[in-house]
Amino acid sequence: MRVLVVSAPLVGHVFPLVPLAVALRDAGHDVLLATGGGGLAAAGAGLPVHDIAPGFDFGRIALRVFPRHPLIARAELAGTAGTRGAGLLFGALNDQLTDPVVALATRWRPGLVLHEPFAVAGAVAAARLDVPAVRQENALFDGRDLVRATVARLGGALRRHGLSELPPPAAALAVAPPSVAAQGGWPMRYTSYVGGGELPAWLREPGDRPRILVTRSTLTGPGDRGPMPAVVAAADDVDAEIVLVRPDERSARSLPANVRVVDWIPLDEALPASAALIHHGGAGSALGALAAGLPQLATVGPGDRRHNAELVARRGAGLALRPRDITAQALTQxxxxxxxxxxxxxxxxxxxxxPPPADLVARLAALV
Structure with missing residues (x-):
């Protein structure tokens, strides 16, 4: 079976799709991952990758779309736009992606198309070829809502390919733990490819003091430095070892004695020896900490960050704070x-x- 995996050209969207793609490959299926931008780094997992978005610049899309919708743009920056802002951005993106994805699928002839909610171009290609499409969740929203919001802003892509609407998927894969968020579909354990980097030996074992890992987003906007500056400012008054992962230059400039710095690391391997995770509110970081059973502090912010942080806090598994509200007391808590x-x-x-991704392979193959 040939499986075309389609993702928006962003690291945080592509990497959660990789474990299932690898499981399909390891079961003997031919897999091709269609993405672009930073997502091309998924080739490091040994998968063939096709660039469907040469010259991709998400900021350029935002600058073109948001000035025409100032109220939605303002709400998106505050994290209160729900799916409206994402629909604008990813509708415009998929309008660009649909033609190259359909062209790729027409040449490669997959028997199954697997796509994330913000890559509806994959579903369009599946409809054109009359093959099953499967939606794989990679966030803490309900993917059905994300698809609806994206399709509503898709522009002329459907008409260009002879469709009046997007057919429903043959199946969906739900990764959110039900006690945190509701998603429709077959349950599948969340796991993610973490990219390159090596874990230093000292991060494999607990230290003399509890260790807090602090990460930042792979997608940042103007003035968006995440939680790191506030954590560094409070660190002197916290009895912990604090590790900044890939800090920005300003955050790493002058550090208290209990703060250390590392470059890109396989975060999932560092979590077991850590006591907590602080992050920007991204879905991958939130799900990674939940999978590891670690308390987390997620900052509320633009896009889906407020949504994710508040879900974690509502479940009681962490704290949801604005970066400026991060204090030594919060870190100690x-x-x-x-x-x-x-x-x-x-x-x-x-x-x-x-069920782990490998357990879904036979069920997916039965759709073809």
Whole structure:
């Protein structure tokens, strides 16, 4: 079976699709990953990758789209736009992606198309070829809502390919733990490719003090420095070892004695020896901490960050704070609040009970 995997050209969208793609490949199927931009780094997992977005610049799309919708743009920056801002951005993106994805699918002739919610170009290609499309969730929204918002802003892509509407998928794969968020579809355990980098030996074992890992987004906008500056400012008054992962230059310029710096690392391998994770509110970071059973502090911010952070806080597995509200007291609570750790452990066990990607391969093959 040939499987075309289609993703928006962004690291945080592509990497969660890789484990299932690898499982399909390892089961003997031919897999081709269609993406672009930073997502091309998924080739490091040993998958063939095709660039469907040469010269991709997400900022350029935002600058073209948002000035025409100032109220939605303002809400998107505050994290209160729901799916409206994402629909504008990814509708415009998919209008550009659809023609190259359909052309690729027509040449390669997959028997199955697997796509994430913000890559509806894959579903258009599947409809054109009359093959099954499967939506794979990679976030904490319900993918059905994301697809609807994207298709509503898709422009002329459907008409160009002879469609009046997007057919429903043959199946969907739900990765959110049900106690955190509701998604429709076959359950599948969340896991993600983490890219390159090597884990230093000292991060494989717990240190003398509890360790807090601090990460930042792979997609940043103007003035968006995430939680790192506030964590560094509070670090002197926290009894912990704090590790900044890929810090920006300003955050790493002058550090307290209990703060260390590392470059890109396989984060999933560092989490077991850590006590907590602080991050920008991205879905991958939130799900990674939940899978590891670690309390987390997620900052509320633009796009889906407020949504993700508030879901985690509502479940009791972490804190949702604005970066300027991060204090030594909050960091200490992250380490000492047993209720946070207990809730995170419950969700971790919930995720572990979901079928791993390899268990879905035969079920997907049966669709063809």
């Amino acid at each position: 992250l380490l000492t609040d047993d209720s946070l750790r207990a809730a995170a452990g419950q969700v971790s066990r919930e995720i572990a009970a979901m």
